[in-house]
Amino acid sequence: TGYITIDNGFKNTGSTKSSITFLDGELGILRYRGYSIEDLAEKATFLEVSYLLIYGELPTEEQYKEFEYEIRTHTLVNEDMRKVFEGFPVNAHPMGVLSSLVSAMSAFYPDSYDSNAPADTEMHIIRMLAKLPTIATWSYKKSQGHPVNYPNNELDYCSNFLNMMFALPVEKYEVDPVVSKALNKLLILHADHEQNCSTSTVRLVGSSQANIYSSISAGIGALWGPLHGGANQEVIEMLEAIKADGGDTQKYINMAKDKSSGFRLFGFGHRVYKNFDPRARIIKKAADDVLSKLGVNDPVLEIAKTLEQAALEDEYFVSRKLYPNVDFYSGIIYRALGIPTNMFTVMFAIGRLPGWIAQWKEMRENKEPIGRPRQVYTGPTHRDFVSMTDR
Ligand code: CMC
Numbered sequence: 001t002g003y004i005t006i007d008n009g010f011k012n013t014g015s016t017k018s019s020i021t022f023l024d025g026e027l028g029i030l031r032y033r034g035y036s037i038e039d040l041a042e043k044a045t046f047l048e049v050s051y052l053l054i055y056g057e058l059p060t061e062e063q064y065k066e067f068e069y070e071i072r073t074h075t076l077v078n079e080d081m082r083k084v085f086e087g088f089p090v091n092a093h094p095m096g097v098l099s100s101l102v103s104a105m106s107a108f109y110p111d112s113y114d115s116n117a118p119a120d121t122e123m124h125i126i127r128m129l130a131k132l133p134t135i136a137t138w139s140y141k142k143s144q145g146h147p148v149n150y151p152n153n154e155l156d157y158c159s160n161f162l163n164m165m166f167a168l169p170v171e172k173y174e175v176d177p178v179v180s181k182a183l184n185k186l187l188i189l190h191a192d193h194e195q196n197c198s199t200s201t202v203r204l205v206g207s208s209q210a211n212i213y214s215s216i217s218a219g220i221g222a223l224w225g226p227l228h229g230g231a232n233q234e235v236i237e238m239l240e241a242i243k244a245d246g247g248d249t250q251k252y253i254n255m256a257k258d259k260s261s262g263f264r265l266f267g268f269g270h271r272v273y274k275n276f277d278p279r280a281r282i283i284k285k286a287a288d289d290v291l292s293k294l295g296v297n298d299p300v301l302e303i304a305k306t307l308e309q310a311a312l313e314d315e316y317f318v319s320r321k322l323y324p325n326v327d328f329y330s331g332i333i334y335r336a337l338g339i340p341t342n343m344f345t346v347m348f349a350i351g352r353l354p355g356w357i358a359q360w361k362e363m364r365e366n367k368e369p370i371g372r373p374r375q376v377y378t379g380p381t382h383r384d385f386v387s388m389t390d391r
Pocket residue numbers: 009196226227228229230231256257263264265266267268269270271272320322325326327
C-alpha cells in the first residue's frame with residue numbers, strides 16, 4: 001500500500017477537471033462559466049443561470065423562451081407520488097421527504113437512463129427542475145394542515161414556487177415582487193459551488209452510471225448535514241438560542257473556541273474560502289435591503305451582525321481565516337420571506353439543483369470512470385475463525 005496517499009476529507013485531492021465553476025478561495029472570487037457571481041445575482045434570472053450552468057452559455061432570447069416553456073409545462077407531478085408523500089408523518093423533516101421523493105421519481109419516470117440517449121437525459125433534466133419546487137411545497141402545506149396547491153404555469157419560476165407555498169384556496173394571494181426577486185437572487189447564489197460535498201456525492205453516485213434521480217437524491221442527503229447545507233437551519237437556531245440567552249454573543253464565541261464543547265459557530269468557516277465568501281457579502285447586503293423593503297424588524301439580524309463583528313475581531317477566528325459563509329445570513333432572508341426554518345435547506349437544494357445537474361452531465365459526457373477511492377487497511381492481520389461456543 002506504499003503507493004496510496006491518504007487525504008481524509010479530500011483536502012488536497014482534485015477529483016476531476018471541470019469547466020463549470022471557478023472559485024478562488026484566497027481572493028474570494030466565484031464565477032459560473034466565467035461570469036461573476038456579483039453580476040449574475042444582480043442581472044440574471046435563476047433559470048438563465050440554470051441554463052448557463054447546464055449548457056455552458058447564457059441562453060439567447062429564443063433559447064430561454066423554449067427552456068422556460070419546457071419547464072413550465074412539466075411542473076405537475078405524477079398524482080401517485082402524492083400517495084407516497086401522504087405516507088410520511090406530518091413532522092417528517094422536509095429534507096428527508098425531498099430526498100425520498102426525488103429518489104421515487106426514478107420509479108415514476110423510468111424512461112431510458114442511458115446517457116447515450118440525449119433526448120431522455122434532456123427530459124430528466126427538465127423534469128427535475130420543473131418538479132422539485134412542486135414537491136418541496138408539499139411538506140410545508142402538510143405541516144400547516146392545508147391542501148397542496150397545484151402549480152400555476154402562468155407564473156415565473158420563483159413566483160410559482162411562492163404561490164404553491166403561500167396561496168390558500170380561500171383568499172386572494174399575489175406574489176410580492178420584492179419577495180420573488182429576493183428568492184431569485186438567493187437561488188442564483190446557491191446554484192453551484194464546484195466539488196463541494198453534495199456535488200461530489202452526485203458525481204460519485206452517477207459515476208456508477210446510476211440514474212440522475214438516484215444521484216441527486218444522494219446529493220440532497222449530503223446537503224442535509226449541518227456542516228454543509230444544513231448549516232443554514234443551524235444558524236437561525238443558534239441565533240434564536242443567543243436571543244433567548246439575553247443576546248450574549250460572547251458566550252457563544254467562547255463556546256465555539258472551546259474544542260471540548262463540540263460546538264461550532266454555524267455559518268462560519270469554509271474549506272476553500274480563506275477570505276470573505278463572496279456570496280455572504282451579497283447576502284448580507286440583501287438581508288438589509290429585503291428586511292427594510294418588507295418592513296420586517298427581525299432582532300436576530302442585529303444579533304448576527306454583533307456575532308459576526310465579534311468573531312472577525314477574535315484572534316481564534318482571524319488566525320484560522322474563518323469568515324461568514326453563504327449560510328450565515330441566508331436564513332434571515334428566508335425567514336423574512338415567510339419560509340419556515342426547517343425548509344431552509346430545502347431552499348438550498350432547489351438552488352443547487354442546476355449545479356448538480358450540470359456536474360452530473362459533465363461527468364457523464366466526459367465519460368469519467370467509476371469513482372472508487374482506495375484505503376490503507378489498519379485492521380488485524382490473518383486470524384483463525386473461532387466457533388461461537390469458544391468465544
Ligand atoms: N467554529 C469554530 N471553529 C471552527 C469553525 C467554526 N465554525 N470552522 C472551523 N473551525 C476551526 C476548526 O476547529 C479547526 O481548528 P484547529 O486548526 O485548531 O483544529 C480550523 O478552524 C479548521 O477547520 P476544519 O474543520 O479543519 O476545516 P474544514 O475545511 O474541514 O471544515 C467547515 C470546513 C465548513 C466544515 C467548517 O468550517 C465548519 O464546520 N463550519 C461550520 C458549519 C458551516 O457553517 N457549514 C457551511 C459551510 S459553507 C456552505 C455549505 O456547504 O453549506
